[in-house]
Amino acid sequence: DQQVKQNSPSLSVQEGRISILNCDYTNSMFDYFLWYKKYPAEGPTFLISISSIKDKNEDGRFTVFLNKSAKHLSLHIVPSQPGDSAVYFCAANRYNQGGKLIFGQGTELSVKP
């Protein structure tokens, strides 16, 4: 039962263009959604999050959009930089279970110079 899904295993984007990473979920009880970035041989690091009561959160080059009716969220990176190349994980949790994250399978982003 995959409650959080990232259907694109990989994405390749030219430097300076927009990267859009997508995530779908099935559990309408999720209260919080997060994006993590992971470099090889390192642990995941937090990138940006959004509460279920919002539809957009922005932090510098990173914006997360949430469409609750479609149970879909996306991460936009503008402009993309080669250093953004990594695996991006979408995750969700419920209130008072902040550390118990449900992760998607990840999308490997490659930003080409």
Place this chain on the structure above:
Amino acid sequence: GAGVSQSPRYKVAKRGQDVALRCDPISGHVSLFWYQQALGQGPEFLTYFQNEAQLDKSGLPSDRFFAERPEGSVSTLKIQRTQQEDSAVYLCASIPGSNSISGNTIYFGEGSWLTVV
């Protein structure tokens, strides 16, 4: 230390061998989590400690998996009679307080890579 520290970083075990993976959370962090990440998959929750109390072990895949945190700081994940399907990266994470809603305060270690041959 500055971050979550895990050891060993890499472990090769023969099938049937017992292994122990160690996690040193950030000093003073109350809550500690273990995750298992199989190749090509996202991390999956295994278990959660608040101080020394194991409050959630719903993700442990079998009774061969055992975790402890006897003094509320360092934690050990033990896997008995390892099987090939146990091959994965085992991630430890900690947060400063109790199991809060804000996932952005979760700090992950670099993981222990276990290969069972």
